[in-house]
Amino acid sequence: MFYYSIKIFLVGVFLIFFGGILSLLFWRKQKLSILVGTLGAVSGSILGLIPAIKVLLSGGKESLYIAWSIPFGAFFVEIDAISAFFLLCIFILSIITAIYGSRYLLEYKNKSLAKAIFFFNVLISSMAMVVVSANGMLFLICWEIMSIASFFLVTFEDEHKHVRQAGIVYLIATHIGTAFLLVMFILLGRESNSLDFDKFAAIKLLPSSMASIIFILSLVGFGTKAGLVPFHIWLPEAHPAAPSHVSALMSGVMIKTGIYGIIRVLTFLPNPPLWWGWLLIIVGAVSGVIGVLFALAQHDIKRLLAYHSVENIGIITMGLGLGVVGINSGSQILAILGFGGAILHILNHALFKGLLFLGAGSVVSAAGTREIDELGGLGKNMFVTSVTFLIGAVAICGIPPLNGFISEFLIYTGSFKGLITKQLDLAAVSIIIIGSLALIGGLALACFTKVYGIVFLGEPRSKHAMNVQESSMIMLVPMIILAALCVFIGLFSSITINWLKQCISQIAGIGPDVVSSQILPLSNILIKVSFAAFCLFAAIAILLFIRKKMLSAEKVSIAPTWDCGYAKPDARMQYTASSFAQPLVDTFKMILRTRKITEPIKDLFPVEGQFESSTPEVSRDYLFNPIFRVIYLLLGRLRWLQGGNIQLYILYIALTLIALIIWKLR
Amino acid sequence: MDNISIRIIQPILALILSPLLFGIINRTKAFFAGRKGQPLFQTYFDLWKLVHKGVVYSKTTGWIFRAGPIINLSAILLITLFIPLGHSKAVIFFDGDIFLVIYLFALIRFFTIIAALDTGSSFEGMGASREAQFSALTEPALFLALAAIACGTGKLSLSEILVSITSKFWLSHISIILFVAATLIIVLLTENARIPVDDPNTHLELTMIHEVMVLDSSGPDFAFIVFASALKLWVFTALFAGVLIPDIGFGFWPNLGICVLAVLCVSVVVGIIESCIARLKLLFVPHFIFIATVFAVLAMVFVLRK
Numbered sequence: 001m002f003y004y005s006i007k008i009f010l011v012g013v014f015l016i017f018f019g020g021i022l023s024l025l026f027w028r029k030q031k032l033s034i035l036v037g038t039l040g041a042v043s044g045s046i047l048g049l050i051p052a053i054k055v056l057l058s059g060g061k062e063s064l065y066i067a068w069s070i071p072f073g074a075f076f077v078e079i080d081a082i083s084a085f086f087l088l089c090i091f092i093l094s095i096i097t098a099i100y101g102s103r104y105l106l107e108y109k110n111k112s113l114a115k116a117i118f119f120f121n122v123l124i125s126s127m128a129m130v131v132v133s134a135n136g137m138l139f140l141i142c143w144e145i146m147s148i149a150s151f152f153l154v155t156f157e158d159e160h161k162h163v164r165q166a167g168i169v170y171l172i173a174t175h176i177g178t179a180f181l182l183v184m185f186i187l188l189g190r191e192s193n194s195l196d197f198d199k200f201a202a203i204k205l206l207p208s209s210m211a212s213i214i215f216i217l218s219l220v221g222f223g224t225k226a227g228l229v230p231f232h233i234w235l236p237e238a239h240p241a242a243p244s245h246v247s248a249l250m251s252g253v254m255i256k257t258g259i260y261g262i263i264r265v266l267t268f269l270p271n272p273p274l275w276w277g278w279l280l281i282i283v284g285a286v287s288g289v290i291g292v293l294f295a296l297a298q299h300d301i302k303r304l305l306a307y308h309s310v311e312n313i314g315i316i317t318m319g320l321g322l323g324v325v326g327i328n329s330g331s332q333i334l335a336i337l338g339f340g341g342a343i344l345h346i347l348n349h350a351l352f353k354g355l356l357f358l359g360a361g362s363v364v365s366a367a368g369t370r371e372i373d374e375l376g377g378l379g380k381n382m383f384v385t386s387v388t389f390l391i392g393a394v395a396i397c398g399i400p401p402l403n404g405f406i407s408e409f410l411i412y413t414g415s416f417k418g419l420i421t422k423q424l425d426l427a428a429v430s431i432i433i434i435g436s437l438a439l440i441g442g443l444a445l446a447c448f449t450k451v452y453g454i455v456f457l458g459e460p461r462s463k464h465a466m467n468v469q470e471s472s473m474i475m476l477v478p479m480i481i482l483a484a485l486c487v488f489i490g491l492f493s494s495i496t497i498n499w500l501k502q503c504i505s506q507i508a509g510i511g512p513d514v515v516s517s518q519i520l521p522l523s524n525i526l527i528k529v530s531f532a533a534f535c536l537f538a539a540i541a542i543l544l545f546i547r548k549k550m551l552s553a554e555k556v557s558i559a560p561t562w563d564c565g566y567a568k569p570d571a572r573m574q575y576t577a578s579s580f581a582q583p584l585v586d587t588f589k590m591i592l593r594t595r596k597i598t599e600p601i602k603d604l605f606p607v608e609g610q611f612e613s614s615t616p617e618v619s620r621d622y623l624f625n626p627i628f629r630v631i632y633l634l635l636g637r638l639r640w641l642q643g644g645n646i647q648l649y650i651l652y653i654a655l656t657l658i659a660l661i662i663w664k665l666r
Numbered sequence: 667m668d669n670i671s672i673r674i675i676q677p678i679l680a681l682i683l684s685p686l687l688f689g690i691i692n693r694t695k696a697f698f699a700g701r702k703g704q705p706l707f708q709t710y711f712d713l714w715k716l717v718h719k720g721v722v723y724s725k726t727t728g729w730i731f732r733a734g735p736i737i738n739l740s741a742i743l744l745i746t747l748f749i750p751l752g753h754s755k756a757v758i759f760f761d762g763d764i765f766l767v768i769y770l771f772a773l774i775r776f777f778t779i780i781a782a783l784d785t786g787s788s789f790e791g792m793g794a795s796r797e798a799q800f801s802a803l804t805e806p807a808l809f810l811a812l813a814a815i816a817c818g819t820g821k822l823s824l825s826e827i828l829v830s831i832t833s834k835f836w837l838s839h840i841s842i843i844l845f846v847a848a849t850l851i852i853v854l855l856t857e858n859a860r861i862p863v864d865d866p867n868t869h870l871e872l873t874m875i876h877e878v879m880v881l882d883s884s885g886p887d888f889a890f891i892v893f894a895s896a897l898k899l900w901v902f903t904a905l906f907a908g909v910l911i912p913d914i915g916f917g918f919w920p921n922l923g924i925c926v927l928a929v930l931c932v933s934v935v936v937g938i939i940e941s942c943i944a945r946l947k948l949l950f951v952p953h954f955i956f957i958a959t960v961f962a963v964l965a966m967v968f969v970l971r972k
Contacts, residue, residue: 379728399773400766413762419817427970438809442802445772449798453783459726528760532744539740550886554720561724561785562881575791583799587952
């Protein structure tokens with residue numbers, strides 16, 4: 001066969017990697033180092049997009065197999081529609097964030113930037129390799145490189161203690177996840193006598209208990225990377241610690257490699273039982289609601305966005321669960337709507353979350369703080385940032401006419417379709433999805449009106465927010481592109497959904513023709529949604545005109561905000577993010593357990609008071625800390641084994657290997 | 667031809683009659699209080715006066731504050747095209763238009779809230795915060811209620827759902843209809859800032875929700891806001907009436923007459939509710955909304971039991 005596409009892809013990946021190496025070599029010349037790294041990332045990603053788009057639109061598979069001397073390992077890469085879809089997300093966001101990063105990194109004065117560029121490029125190329133690896137060994141190697149590269153990016157500012165801590169949490173979490181994956185691949189390999197993915201897919205008759213064990217292992221292992229509750233604890237630590245363009249890339253696409261893993265494993269295991277769907281939906285619903293609730297309680301803009309990633313991963317997982325339920329019950333339309341909604345949401349989330357993180361980066365670099373309550377009124381000086389951030393905020397709340405609405409629309413439609421069958425199983429999962437999606441929608445709206453309103457509107461709340469300056473064009477253009485893509489998918493959703501046909505067909509295991517015929521009525525509905533959106537814009541334009549006419553003869557004057565008769569209003573009297581969210585945070589205090597420190601007012605004329613609130617991670621305090629404490633106690637007894645030098649540990653490893661070999665040879 | 671006029675008349679009626687609902691509510695309240703009350707057409711007079719006035723903008727505000735009223739009115743105008751009156755098809759309908767309508771309400775809410783925050787006033791911030799809280803809690807109730815009725819009728823668009831509520835369906839699904847209607851009335855009171863959730867006539871900024879969010883709006887902007895909230899009330903009452911009162915089977919025009927009458931009656935009922943009960947303490951409002959969710963879940967249980 002022709003290896004044409006796959007070669008273009010590999011050249012692209014190599015270019016990205018090579019750009020990283022070059023930037024390391026030129027580390028003394030900062031400008032040059034950034035330039036070659038960014039050029040490598042952008043050109044390589046554009047090259048990689050070509051085969052991705054080709055396969056995504058036309059279907060089929062492109063693969064390359066080169067045998068390795070490592071047992072069970074092989075350089076086996078394959079681009080099918082699923083990989084192509086993920087490659088599309090990865091490369092688009094990589095181009096955008098690489099360009100943004102080339103300017104953003106200059107904020108870090110007196111720091112060697114070559115390291116950040118190098119690991120950034122390594123991260124892109126390893127992510128691309130993860131989603132095309134078709135061999136377990138190759139997959140795990142790329143997976144590890146991806147984790148390590150992102151670890152070094154998270155700990156870029158390692159002079160701060162909290163950054164180092166975040167890095168450690170991330171490193172531990174990701175490796176615990178990988179441990180589960182290792183077991184999963186070994187089990188799959190034992191069943192098929194090979195670690196090649198096509199052999200996995202060929203085992204049709206897996207004992208159901210074994211299939212379920214493999215599924216659970218993949219859910220834990222990949223779920224840790226994706227950030228499913230309760231394995232999400234690394235996200236709110238790592239995302240704020242990393243530079244913003246890295247957070248955008250990690251949150252936008254790196255965590256999606258976890259979702260990719262779950263989807264890939266699902267294609268290995270045909271005929272999923274119903275309870276897998278149930279499990280996915282419940283885990284998704286819990287992640288969605290917990291994610292958005294914790295986001296609501298945060299004061300740090302990037303930490304808040306990190307929790308929203310947990311929420312969106314939850315929505316995606318619910319979509320996957322609906323798809324699995326659809327396959328199980330033999331309802332094709334349910335499977336198509338569930339999986340279709342899930343993968344469209346993956347793309348959408350990559351776009352708007354990337355946009356929001358870049359916007360947050362723009363805010364942070366202008367104001368020098370991530371505390372929402374310190375900001376205010378930034379929209380006046382940072383017009384482009386504020387408008388693009390608004391588009392991202394409206395999109396993430398799932399509000400029409402933007403892209404977030406479309407993917408949620410598919411999942412809602414799917415669950416309503418499940419509901420009206422009146423089969424109890426389908427109806428029950430549908431109710432869970434509808435209820436939690438509605439709650440998530442309302443809470444996300446509260447959260448993003450809070451962020452946008454407090455950060456960009458009103459008066460500056462502190463000196464940080466005064467005299468801010470708009471970021472440079474190199475940072476703004478990527479944000480404008482992402483915002484434009486959000487609008488495009490929102491307005492032309494029927495086209496977009498048709499691009500995803502091959503991918504949906506492959507995930508659901510339904511023939512492309514059947515998918516096409518099922519999607520046809522759907523895309524007709526989406527055309528009507530687009531029509532409604534254009535009606536909305538027309539109405540806005542007409543009303544703008546009418547108001548202009550009305551005001552043309554009247555007086556338009558400017559005055560201070562109505563202060564209800566108070567004589568000396570002050571910017572510090574404005575509502576803050578904490579006060580805005582307080583009613584909802586209190587309503588859900590059962591889950592959030594926000595800690596408040598107040599000093600009660602004593603005198604009739606109080607001079608000073610104090611109030612402080614923080615919402616630490618509940619599953620860390622109540623789930624992982626107790627577990628790790630027990631493990632620490634048990635393993636502490638083996639302390640005497642540890643000499644503290646690395647040579648000794650290598651000796652231990654070698655001894656273990658010999659012991660294993662003897663045990664096997666005996 | 668008839669078909670087109672049937673479809674067009676529904677949003678036109680909404681445009682013309684919706685400001686009347688405020689007048690009816692206020693007259694009902696006045697009657698209960700033993701007052702004469704304002705004229706029935708007071709809202710029309712107010713709107714007329716407002717569009718001929720100039721505007722005062724706060725110097726803190728930017729384009730969001732100016733765009734808010736326009737986006738709100740546009741969105742609610744779009745929503746009225748989806749709302750059927752008298753058990754016929756609305757102007758636009760398709761499978762899943764329910765979600766579009768509910769999320770257009772979210773669009774309105776989003777821009778109302780950020781327009782309020784744009785003024786930098788702590789009072790408006792307070793109102794915005796409460797609006798965000800209460801509407802986040804009503805959303806699941808509204809969704810589940812509509813899901814229950816969609817499940818009962820087996821249809822996915824508002825128009826087709828309401829067309830399916832025939833007298834036969836109504837009799838056989840009475841329990842569901844009543845529970846859904848109960849949810850809808852609570853959602854109606856919450857979303858339209860009525861007692862017991864919010865008091866539109868209070869004079870203390872601290873206690874208001876919706877009114878306080880538009881404190882700084884004036885002139886045509888405020889006219890747009892008032893008209894949009896009248897239309898919003900109309901949409902919710904029409905939905906409530908459409909679910910509660912079945913198709914009597916004499917064709918469109920009698921149905922339309924009954925439906926409009928019902929909408930006017932519902933506003934009388936809202937007026938009675940406002941006259942009879944006091945506003946809830948803000949901390950108890952979430953409990954009130956949870957009741958709506960409970961009703962919606964019960965409706966769902968009854969649907970699935972069938």
